[in-house]
Amino acid sequence: MADDNTSRFQADQTALIVKVPDAEPAVRAWRERFDPSAQAGVPAHVTVLFPFLDKSRTDARVCSALAAMLGSQRAFDLRFESCGRFPGVLYLAPEPDTQLRRLTEVIADRWPEAPPYGGQFAEIVPHLTVADGQDHAVLDEIEADLRGRLPLTSRISSVDLMEHDGTSWHERASFALLE
Template identity: 75%
Template structure:
């Protein structure tokens, strides 16, 4: 989710759209539980499609139908995770190729322009799977060394999940299948 958040920064009613990457869990679960606030708040290993999305109070049957329509036009795809990269204060895995992820984000943001990716804070969409936030170089180097023997892995992406923060934890509210 938002890379500079802590669990207390998440607000009840916030929503996001993610793709789960269950194949990443064996490699990153322990690190994420310790070093990624979104993991401690209940978010599985994932790549964010759009955060924040609409407030939960705005998500009704029409929004669900529109999400199903927009996402169903995009085919399922595979991602490969072979390497780590860093943003300032953040270690993440790089999904390759990331074109389909960018297309999903753009399609949702075009349909709901009031919900730009990351609240409009960043000009470029950079799909990523966050592992650790707010750590110094030696910790990130230790994680990278650990992950070097666990990579690569591949994940098949066939749906996008809508998650909602209930004030304490993130909960999955709906899953939208991608097309065939």
């Protein structure tokens, strides 16, 4: 991993996320050490769509379309009972993940030029990243700590549009889900 962990993000990139503030007490310290997105200012979250449209394309029309689309989707509860892994990555697994997948599908269908994760993966696996780019021993240590902090539940009532300024991520807009 590069010394500058934020180098994987580019200025004017945008992302759509659901914040999971109820996870912060369990994951904050680990994320601040081992998750480049946390180091770049992103709170505990599950990604809905990254990368989304370039900042120059996220104008009032796009935001209005997002508000209408997301405003018709129901708010929901997520439960985090276990961890999962990708190579070098430890994450909390949201259950159920059906509504998260649905949000991703609805937005990606509307903007096919912004496929999830740039089209890198055949299957989208919703997850809350805790550590990225670490070896098994570090991930084992973090997972052992997290097991004692789970389960946790969080109400998801909005989707946030985040943008990267070249150094850090900032919330640009928040779109309420239907309660």
